[in-house]
Amino acid sequence: xxxxxxxxxxxxxxxxxxxxxxxxxxxxxxxxxxxxxxxxxxxxxxxxxxxxxxxxxxxxxxxxxxxxxxxxxxxxxxxxxxxxxxxxxxxxxxxxxxxxxxxxxxxxxxxxxxxxxxxxxxxxxxxxxxxxxxxxxxxxxxxxxxxxxxxxxxxxxxxxxxxxxxxxxxxxxxxxxxxxxxxxxxxxxxxxxxxxxxxxxxxxxxxxxxxxxxxxxxxxxxxxxxxxxxxxxxxxxxxxxxxxxxxxxxxxxxxxxxxxxxxxxxxxxxxxxxxxxxxxxxxxxxxxxxxxxxxxxxxxxxxxxxxxxxxxxxxxxxxxxxxxx
Numbered sequence: 001x002x003x004x005x006x007x008x009x010x011x012x013x014x015x016x017x018x019x020x021x022x023x024x025x026x027x028x029x030x031x032x033x034x035x036x037x038x039x040x041x042x043x044x045x046x047x048x049x050x051x052x053x054x055x056x057x058x059x060x061x062x063x064x065x066x067x068x069x070x071x072x073x074x075x076x077x078x079x080x081x082x083x084x085x086x087x088x089x090x091x092x093x094x095x096x097x098x099x100x101x102x103x104x105x106x107x108x109x110x111x112x113x114x115x116x117x118x119x120x121x122x123x124x125x126x127x128x129x130x131x132x133x134x135x136x137x138x139x140x141x142x143x144x145x146x147x148x149x150x151x152x153x154x155x156x157x158x159x160x161x162x163x164x165x166x167x168x169x170x171x172x173x174x175x176x177x178x179x180x181x182x183x184x185x186x187x188x189x190x191x192x193x194x195x196x197x198x199x200x201x202x203x204x205x206x207x208x209x210x211x212x213x214x215x216x217x218x219x220x221x222x223x224x225x226x227x228x229x230x231x232x233x234x235x236x237x238x239x240x241x242x243x244x245x246x247x248x249x250x251x252x253x254x255x256x257x258x259x260x261x262x263x264x265x266x267x268x269x270x271x272x273x274x275x276x277x278x279x280x281x282x283x284x285x286x287x288x289x290x291x292x293x294x295x296x297x298x299x300x301x302x303x304x305x306x307x308x309x310x311x312x313x314x315x316x317x318x319x320x321x322x323x324x325x
Contacts (some may be wrong), residue, residue, distance in 0.1 A: 001256075003128045004318070012201075015063075016236075017021065018083060019226055025129075027130060027186045028130075028132055028146050028186075030143070030169035030186075030187075030188065031184055031185070031186055031187060031188040032132060032134065032144050032188070033185045033188070033268075034116075034118070034187065034188030034189075035060075035117060035132075035134055035182060035184045035188040035189075035190070036086055036134060036142060036144075037086045037115045038060050038086070038115050038116060038117035038182075038292070039054065039058065039059075039060050039117075039135065039142070039181060039182060039302070040050075040057060040058065040059045040060060040066075040068055040083045040084060040085055040086070040218050041057075041059075041083070041084040041136040041141050042056065042057045042059045042068075042070050042074055042075065042082070042083055042084075042093070042107070042180060043051045043055075043082045043083075043084070043284055044056065044057070044074060044075055044079045044080070044081055044082065044083075045078060045079060045236060046077050046079060047079075052122070053268045055074065055078070056074075056136065056139055056158075056177050057070055057071055057073075057074030057075075057110045057135075057136070057177060057178075057179040057180040057181075058070065058074075058086070058134070058135030058136045058177065058178055058179060058180045058181030058194070059074075059083065059107065059181065060104070060117045060180075060181065060182045060190065061114045061115060061116045061117060062115050062116055062117070062217060063114075064115070064116055065097065065114075066105070066108045066109045066110055066111060066114060067106055067108055067217070067221060068083055068093065068106065068108065068109060069105075069180065069193060069213065069217055070104075070105050070106075070107060070179070071104065071105060071179040071180040071193070071195055072098040072099055072100050072102070072103045072104055072105045072158075072159070073100075073103055073158075073159045073179065073265065074105065074179050074180050074316060075095055075098055075105040075107060076095075076098045076100065076105060077097070079096065080092075081093040081095060081107060083107060083109050083111075084141065085111060085114075086142070089113045090109065091109040091110065092109070093107040093108065093109045094108055094123050095106065095107060096108050096220055096221060096224060096227055097219075097220030097221070097223070097224035097226075097313060098220070098253050099160075099219075099220060099225065099226040100158060100159060100160025100161075100162075101158060101160050101162040101164075101215055101226060101228065102158065102162070102164055102208065102212070102213075102216050102217045102226065103158040103159060103160065103164070103195050103196075103208070104193065104208065104213055104217065104220070105180075106217050106219070106220040106221055111281060117182055117184075117189075117190045117276045118187070118188065118189040118190065119189060119190050119210055119214065120184070120187065120189030120190055120191045120210065121191070121211070122168065122184050122191040122209035122210045122211050122212075123151060123211055123287065124246075125149050125168065125185075125191055125209075125210070126149065127148075127149050127150070127151060127152060127210065128148050128149060129148060129149045129171050129185065129186075130148060130185070130186050130189065131146070131147060131148065131149055131168075131172055131183050131184065131221075132144060132146045132147075132183070132184050132185075132186075132198060133144075133147075133170070133172040133174055133178060133181060133182075133183050133194050133205070133207075134181050134182055134184065135174075135177060135178035135179075135180070135181025135182075135194060136177045136178070136181070137174070137175035137176060137177040137178045137232065138175060138176060138177050139177060139287060140177075142241030143178075145172045145173040145174070145267075146172055147171035147172030147173070147203070147248075148170065148171060148172075148173050148308060149168060149169070149170055149278035150169040150203070151168075151169040151171055152166070152168060152169070152205075153165075153166055153167075153227045154166075154168070154169045155290075156195070156206050157197060159237060160291055163290040163293065163294070164208060164212075165287065165294065165315060166209055166212065167195075167206050167207065167208060167209070168183065168191070168206065168207045168208075168209055169204070169205070169206055170183065170192075170205050170206070171203035171204075171205065172205060173197075173203070173205065174194050174196070174197040174205040175197065178197075179193050179194060179196070180193060180194065180195075181193075181194045182194070182210075183207040185254040190210050191207075191209070191210050192207075192208055192209055192210055192213075193207055193208045193210065194207045194208060194209060195208050197213050212279060214227055218248045219298075222270040226298070227298040227300060227301060227324055228297060228301075228324070228325065229296040229297065229298070229300035229301045229322035229323065229324060229325065230265075230266070230296060230320055230322060230323060230324070230325030231265065231266050231267040231272075231292075231296070231320060232259065232261065232262030232263075232264075232265020232266050232267050232268060232323070232325075233258050233259075233261055233265070233267045233272065234258070234259045234260035235256040235258050235259050235260075235278070235289065235292075236256065236257060236258030236289065237254055237255075237256060237257070237259055237287070237288040237289060238254065238255060238256065238277050238308060239253060239254055240252075240253045240254055240255055240279065241253070241313070244313050248279075248310075248315050250279055251285050251287075252285065252287040254287045254288060255278050255279040255286055255287060255310065256275040256276070256277065256278040256288065256291075256292050257272065257276070257278075257284075257287075258272060258273070258274050258276045258277070258278065258291055259273060259275050260274065261273075261274060266321055266322050266323055267307075267320060267321050268319075269321075270273050270318045270319060270320035271318060272307070272309060272318060272320070273311065274309030275317075275319070276309040276310065276311050277306065277309060277310040277311075278292065278308070279308050279309065279310055279315075280306070280307070280308035281295045281305055281306070281307055281308075281320075282295060282300070282303075282305040283306060284305060296322055301322060301323065301324045302321060302322070302323070302324075303321065303322070303323075304319055304320075304321055305319070305321070305322065306319060307319065307320040
């Protein structure tokens with residue numbers, strides 16, 4: 001027997017480790033109880049009526065008037081969508097808008113008494129913080145996994161090919177069907193939208209921060225799409241000779257080499273030429289295509305921006321007005 005009267009190797013009541021485990025359990029249970037009524041299962045049917053393809057994912061209620069957040073790769077292209085609520089009722093859903101560039105989509109259902117999820121502050125997250133993923137992996141509704149924030153500020157390429165910045169990395173396990181469900185904190189407040197797991201990686205799961213998801217959702221609800229700017233070029237990352245990069249004080253030895261130009265497009269009107277290497281836009285460095293995409297957000301549409309290019313090792317400053325695309 002131990003000094004406390006409990007069998008050796010077992011935790012006595014009031015033992016510090018037992019108290020900690022109980023506190024952890026209480027935190028997870030409390031968070032799930034607060035968030036679960038807002039979590040939904042999303043069923044999608046695509047393909048032809050003769051050869052239907054079934055898909056599924058998760059989501060959560062954004063607003064009491066029927067708006068539901070999920071992933072674009074769950075809902076896009078579906079000819080039938082259905083949302084099953086926490087009470088087991090199933091409702092036909094319509095796609096309000098989807099954005100493959102952020103892998104987010106908004107649905108709408110005509111269901112009464114919806115309880116929106118409480119939104120937390122994803123910008124206040126800290127590495128090591130407890131987080132909980134809710135969803136319907138493999139169709140098992142109301143499933144819960146818990147873990148910690150493994151890293152912040154990750155970048156993740158979406159199925160649409162764009163790079164999403166400031167993604168949350170967590171080891172709260174995600175499986176097929178978790179996509180679109182919420183990642184919540186210890187209070188049950190949504191801090192992210194679960195979007196991907198690296199397979200066969202162990203504990204490499206990612207969520208889009210909720211503050212970024214809210215911005216996308218607002219545009220989808222308002223306009224049905226997310227507005228982005230384009231230059232009208234085709235390009236790829238290309239090297240810049242070290243001597244040229246040093247001469248012009250570039251922070252990197254790479255840029256975006258122009259491979260093609262849209263006739264009459266913004267870059268063509270700015271007198272960009274095939275073979276030019278873009279190295280800055282609006283005073284910000286451009287080292288690859290992802291940099292360029294980040295700088296071509298909605299705010300760049302219709303604005304005059306300084307575009308720095310290298311043409312045969314000579315730096316030129318052009319003025320370009322990106323259009324919506």
